[in-house]
Structures are given as structure tokens and as C-alpha cells.
Amino acid sequence: MYLDTKRRTKNSKLFxxxxxxxxxxxxxxxxxxxxxxxxxxVSPAYRVSSNTITDWTGDLDSSLFLYLMGMENxxxxxxxxxxEPSPEVSNMLFExxxxxxxxxxxxxxxxxxxxxxxxxxEIIVAGEGTDYTNLPVESSPPLEEVLRDRDAVIDENEGEDxxxxxxxxQQDTGERDVVFIYNTHNRESFLPHLPDADxxxxxxxxxxxxxxxxxxxxxALEANGIxxxxxxxxxxxxxxxxxxxxxxSYQASRNVVQEAFTSSExxxxxxxxxxxxxxxxxTTKEINGKNYARVMFVVGAEYADHDKNLELANKLHQMxxxxxxxxxxxxxxxxxxxxxxxxxxxxxxxxxxxxFGGVDNTLEELYRSADAVAEVFSDHYWDAEKVNTN
Numbered sequence: 001m002y003l004d005t006k007r008r009t010k011n012s013k014l015f016x017x018x019x020x021x022x023x024x025x026x027x028x029x030x031x032x033x034x035x036x037x038x039x040x041x042v043s044p045a046y047r048v049s050s051n052t053i054t055d056w057t058g059d060l061d062s063s064l065f066l067y068l069m070g071m072e073n074x075x076x077x078x079x080x081x082x083x084e085p086s087p088e089v090s091n092m093l094f095e096x097x098x099x100x101x102x103x104x105x106x107x108x109x110x111x112x113x114x115x116x117x118x119x120x121x122e123i124i125v126a127g128e129g130t131d132y133t134n135l136p137v138e139s140s141p142p143l144e145e146v147l148r149d150r151d152a153v154i155d156e157n158e159g160e161d162x163x164x165x166x167x168x169x170q171q172d173t174g175e176r177d178v179v180f181i182y183n184t185h186n187r188e189s190f191l192p193h194l195p196d197a198d199x200x201x202x203x204x205x206x207x208x209x210x211x212x213x214x215x216x217x218x219x220a221l222e223a224n225g226i227x228x229x230x231x232x233x234x235x236x237x238x239x240x241x242x243x244x245x246x247x248x249s250y251q252a253s254r255n256v257v258q259e260a261f262t263s264s265e266x267x268x269x270x271x272x273x274x275x276x277x278x279x280x281x282x283t284t285k286e287i288n289g290k291n292y293a294r295v296m297f298v299v300g301a302e303y304a305d306h307d308k309n310l311e312l313a314n315k316l317h318q319m320x321x322x323x324x325x326x327x328x329x330x331x332x333x334x335x336x337x338x339x340x341x342x343x344x345x346x347x348x349x350x351x352x353x354x355x356f357g358g359v360d361n362t363l364e365e366l367y368r369s370a371d372a373v374a375e376v377f378s379d380h381y382w383d384a385e386k387v388n389t390n
Contacts, residue, residue, distance in 0.1 A: 121135055121336075123135070123331075124332060127294075127317070128285075128325075128326045129282065130296075130329045136274075136276045136277075137277050137278065140247050141204070142246070143246050146204045146236050149206070150205055153193055154193050173227040176266040177227040178268045178269065179221055179227070179229070179269045179271065180261075180267045180269070181217060181228060181230045181231065181271045181272075181273065182214070183273055184252075184343075185235070186209060186211055186235050187209050187210075188203065188275045189205035189208055189275075190208075190357070190366075194208075200359045203359045208363075210275050210356065211232055212363060212366075213275075213363070213366045214232075214273045217273065217370040218230045220371045224374060225378070225382075231256055233256050236249075250344060254344050254347075257270060257344050257351075269348075269381075270348055270351045271353075272353045273354055274356065275356055275358060275359065275366075276358040277358065279358065279360060280361065282329075283329075283357045283360065283361055284357070292327055292365055292372065293356055293365040293368070294327055295327060295329065295369055295373060296331075296354070296355040297313035297330070297331040297352065297353070298343065298355060299333050299345065299353070300333070300343040300353075301333040301335040302335045303345065304346070305349065309345045309351060312349070313352060316328075316377060317330060317331050319380060320376050
């Protein structure tokens with residue numbers, strides 16, 4: 001009797017223990033399924049993202065994923081070239097654990113040496129003198145310094161007069177504005193026009209800034225018959241009003257670009273104009289006895305279909321090289337830490353970011369470049385229109 005009671009008590013305890021553990025397992029599995037369901041159905045804007053995981057998977061060879069899926073489904077192996085060697089799992093695990101690629105020294109030094117993260121960007125087309133030591137730098141000065149009042153000196157007659165194309169053959173977009181120009185870092189200015197500033201971070205002004213180059217660019221496009229809208233929103237003031245930081249500038253300007261594309265079906269191209277912070281000798285080119293502020297095309301690499309934006313940037317670079325050799329510094333792709341990686345270019349395959357000159361260039365030099373780029377782009381635009389018409 002005693003033994004039976006003891007045995008029943010023991011079995012009861014085992015059953016209770018098993019029941020509790022089973023309940024915990026079932027609850028954990030249920031929570032897991034609910035979490036997975038939530039993450040896969042929630043709107044993309046509210047999904048949890050991780051830059052670390054993005055960097056891990058972004059740096060891995062895409063053939064690795066095909067190989068792993070091919071282990072379960074042989075159909076995926078057909079997508080791999082016949083001579084493609086099997087990926088080394090040990091290298092993959094090492095890369096994911098350390099974020100260091102044995103074949104790329106930059107992945108190690110970029111985390112240890114200040115400024116070396118620039119080398120994770122990719123030069124697609126190198127213009128004259130362009131290498132990894134003189135790529136555009138995304139500085140993040142304190143917002144209060146950007147908004148600080150400074151004296152500026154400017155000659156209102158600076159720059160050559162625009163030549164208006166005339167004749168019966170002059171093409172025109174009519175009342176349609178097909179180009180939209182804006183400035184994310186709208187207060188970027190130029191040291192020759194700021195007598196009290198001597199540092200690139202101090203080259204900021206509320207009126208004498210990259211916005212004047214945007215207006216000149218627009219005027220030059222209009223002179224070539226291309227209707228253009230220029231947005232002069234003070235993005236820096238928007239940041240202050242909304243309690244945002246300088247590195248959130250592209251988030252603030254995104255609203256401006258989205259509104260432009262939404263409000264007008266005519267807009268086909270957008271240009272975000274910036275100025276670089278590197279020295280004058282890298283941003284100036286003498287052509288036919290006149291100094292020009294050099295330009296560089298920047299394409300983000302952290303959004304789908306950026307190859308289309310890259311194709312347009314490459315095309316414009318080549319056309320500039322033909323007409324104004326040395327004016328373009330080239331085309332680069334930017335991604336990863338220290339860069340935005342998107343630059344609002346995901347909103348249109350014809351969205352461009354162009355660095356015009358640097359902190360040491362004058363408005364006269366910048367206006368010449370704006371005229372030159374507008375001339376080249378106009379040729380591209382009208383050639384494309386002929387193709388579309390035919």
C-alpha cells in the first residue's frame with residue numbers, strides 16, 4: 001500500500017513536471033510563430049532592421065546562398081556556372097563572425113583607422129586623378145554651427161551670361177517642368193565668399209550656398225528648353241524645427257522629393273546638388289583657359305535597382321568627358337557605415353546626386369560647371385526624347 005502510494009506520487013510529479021515543460025515549449029513555439037508572422041506581414045516602414053545583419057549578408061557572395069539552397073533543391077544549382085567552385089564554409093563562418101574578409105584588407109583596417117571606411121565605397125568610373133584617397137567625404141558638423149550666422153561676400157554679377165538658344169528648331173518642354181532640383185545640405189557654402197571662415201565645417205551660409213548653383217543649373221536647363229523646378233527648402237531649419245540631427249538630412253529632404261513626384265507627373269529627373277569638402281586642387285580644372293569646378297556623380301548602393309541610376313550617371317559622365325575633358329571626377333557607389341547609402345535615389349531611376357566643386361571654389365567657377373553640365377544633360381534629354389517619340 002505504501003509502495004503504491006509512493007509510486008503514484010512519483011508518477012504524479014513526473015507528469016506535472018512534463019506538463020509544465022511541455023507548456024513552456026508550446027508557448028515558446030507559439031510566440032515564435034506569432035513573431036515571425038508579424039515581422040513578415042507588417043508594413044516595411046515599421047519592420048525591425050539591423051545594419052549589422054545587412055552588412056553581414058551584403059558582403060557575402062550571392063553564389064553562397066544559391067549553393068545553400070541547392071543543397072535542399074538541386075534546381076538552384078543550375079543557376080550556378082559549371083566551373084563555379086563550391087564556397088568554403090569555413091571562410092563564410094569567419095566572415096560572418098568577424099565581419100573581416102581575408103581577401104579584402106579594407107574590411108580589417110576600416111574598423112581601426114580613422115577615415116579608412118571611405119575605402120569601402122566603390123569607384124565605378126575614375127575620372128582624371130580620382131582614387132580612393134580623394135573621394136567625397138560626408139561630414140556631419142554640429143547643426144548649431146551649420147545654422148550660425150556668418151558674413152558673406154558676393155558679386156551679384158559674378159558668372160557669365162547665359163546664351164539663350166534661339167531658332168525655329170529650338171526644342172522646348174512647354175509649360176512642363178520635367179526636372180526637379182533640390183539641396184539636401186542646402187547651406188553648404190564656399191570659403192572664398194566667407195571672409196570669417198577658414199575650415200570646411202565653417203563653410204555654411206543661409207543665402208550664399210549651393211542653392212545658388214542649383215538656380216544657375218536650372219536657368220541653364222531652361223535656356224536649353226528644359227522646364228525645371230528648383231526647391232529652396234531650408235532643410236537645415238527643418239531639422240532644427242523637428243528636433244532631428246544633421247545625419248538625418250536625407251530623411252528630411254525625402255519628404256520634399258516625394259511631394260514633388262506626387263504633385264507632378266511631368267517630373268522625370270531629380271538632381272540633389274552638393275559641394276565637396278576636399279581641397280581646391282582636386283576640385284578645379286582649367287579648360288580652354290578658364291577654371292571650372294569639377295563634378296562627381298554619387299550613387300547609393302543600398303536599395304534595389306540602383307543599377308538603373310548608375311547607368312544614367314555613367315552615361316552623363318562619359319558625355320561630359322567628351323565635351324569637357326577632366327571636368328568630371330567620375331562615378332562612385334557609396335554604402336555602409338558613414339554614408340546614407342540611398343540618397344533618395346530609390347524614388348526614381350533618374351534621381352542623381354552630383355557633387356559640384358569643393359569648399360575652395362568660387363561661384364564663378366561653379367556657374368561655369370553648372371552651364372556645362374546643363375548643356376550635356378540637355379543633349380542627353382533631347383536624344384532620349386527622340387528615341388521615345390520614335
